[in-house]
Amino acid sequence: MKKIKENLNLIIYFIVAVCLTIVLFWAIDRKEGFHEDEMFSYGASNSTLGNTFLSYGRIDNIDSIIKRRNPLLTLKNYVYYKIIDKGAYSDEVKKLNRDDFSSVWRTPEDATEYLQIDNFEEAIDFVSVYWNTAKDVHPPLFYFAIHIMSILFWGHFSKYIGFLLNLIFFYGTIYILRKIFILINKKHLSIPNLILYGGSIGAISTVMFQRMYMMLTFFTVWFLYTNLKIYYNNFEITKKLKRELVIVTILGFLTQYNFCFYAAFLAITMIGIMISKKNKKEIGTYILQFIKSAVIGVLIFIPSIYHIFFSYRGINGNPRTFTLLEAFIKLCENLFSAYSLPLKFGIILTIILFVIFIFKFIKSKEKGLYLILVIPTALTFLMMVLMSPYKSLRYIMFILPMISMIFLIVLDDCIDAKKFSTIVLSAFAIYLTIYGIMTKPINYLYVGYQKYLDIAEEYKDDRFVLVVPTVFSHIQDVPEFKIYKESLIIAPDKLDDLQDLREFEGEDEFILGIKNWIEQPEDKILKEVLEYTGFENYELLHTSTKSARLTVYRIYK
DSSP: OHHHHHHHHHHHHHHHHHHHHHHHHHHHHHOOOOOHHHHHHHHHHHOSSOSSOOSBSOSSOHHHHHHHHOGGGHHHHHHIIIIIOHHHHHHHHHHHHTTTTSBOEEOHHHHHHHHOOOSHHHHTOHHHHHHHHHTTTSOSHHHHHHHHHHHHTTTOOOHHHHHHHHHHHHHHHHHHHHHHHHHTTOGGGHHHHHHHHHTSHHHHHHHHSOSTHHHHHHHHHHHHHHHHHHHHTTTOOOHHHHHHHHHHHHHHHTTOTTHHHHHHHHHHHHHHHHHHTTOHHHHHHHHHHHHHHHHHHHHHTTTHHHHHHTSTTSTTOOOOSSOHHHHHHHHHHHHHHHTTOOHHHHHHHHHHHHHHHHHHHHHOSOHHHHHHHHHHHHHHHHHHHHHOSSOOGGGGGGGHHHHHHHHHHHHHTTOOOHHHHHHHHHHHHHHHHHHHHHHSOOTTOOTTTHHHHHHHHHTTTSEEEEEOSSSSGGGGGHHHHTTSSEEEEEOGGGGGGGTTOGGGTTOSEEEEEEETTOSSOHHHHHHHHHHHHOOOEEEEEEEOSSSSOEEEEEEEO
16 A cells, blocks of 8 residues: 555656646747847857857957967966966957957858857867856856757757756756655655746746756755755765765856855755764764865866956955845845745745744754755855845746745644645645746746847848947847848947948848847937948837847838
């Protein structure tokens, strides 16, 4: 009878996972466009010419030149230009590019090179991936994975590259979550948790967002599972657990540096419990595994030293433009919206759960479990309030599974009957999932972007001029650059560069795109474009404030 119940639990878990898979494929089918960071994921993974689709200069830029001089010196050059003498990097750029900092026309072939893998040389070029990520502020593991997935889609760029990679780590996450509930003797909560977390807007958005956050979530949950195994093994760290702890710590570190916050808070919590239980002799062994992990991780990716301590996203990054209270409220809104809860209701529910948690914690015989789940999660959330550059859902995606677990465990402890608990909590999770999917927007779908691609196909024999104020956000539109005859990315204060362009000679029309969030009035930009190009007429083709934040005109004589 017990075996039948176990098999039934597993069968139901599998059925729910299949249903969630259907929902995820439905969501990715609706995804039409990309965040600029998602495009960066592909460019940094697959381009041999640099991690950003440059809007100026020559294609043979300093990054590719330095790398090709001697790939083995990539790291040496990086350390020199980034840490020892930043001015030398700037001087070298000026020397190589001379006066070529004005905007230049980019071809569909340029866009293709940026996004996808088309030849064997690109496929085996992992040095470029390492170099591209060294120039960024993130570690390389995710980008290596995207590069490998892109090889499987040889000669094609597809939204399914990042989606399938995220889907693999989503499956890995829900698998380990089930193992955790079995380990803590709460297997009856595995199905409610799968529905609550896996079906949440937050989890679906994590899979849709083609960045490293789903991979980060997987390694964070695995790290928690490894530590729980150590906890339930009375802190005896076997050789197998040592290897597992080192491996997951290194992989988490090489995925995203925010992993270090959660890992550090959990490690400190574990050490505190060891001290309270007088397991002091295991503390040294435990700490040694993190020292090993740190040394190996840094040796694998030495640029991490610069990223963490010197970059604009590191501990000495740019000052924030918002108060801590504003940041806290905004991240709370994002957290509650991840589970389709209004802010006020979420706050009330959190207060109630906190009171219940304190009451249960005092009486609980498993105080260590409560501490391991709650303290690292809460402190990581607060650290994201302090450190994250934007108050976006992405920065707390990796702790959503732990928040779901805490929520369910606290409520479950209020209900004695396991069957009743499973039914009630599953019903509540199903309600939130269906309500969220039916009424709340899934993030990072950019529904409506297909219209811009359709326009590009209709006018694919024309040139495309994109007016955008920054040298990064334009990569959101690289899929369009793959279609138009040629594309020119230009800043609003550089519109006079449009004068006397030979590309407009003999042309009857071209397509103009203007980002809607430019500070300058759109009619002023349009007037200047007409003035500098010598064209007289324009036709509004499409505008949207939701999908791509882009207004498109046909400019003609």
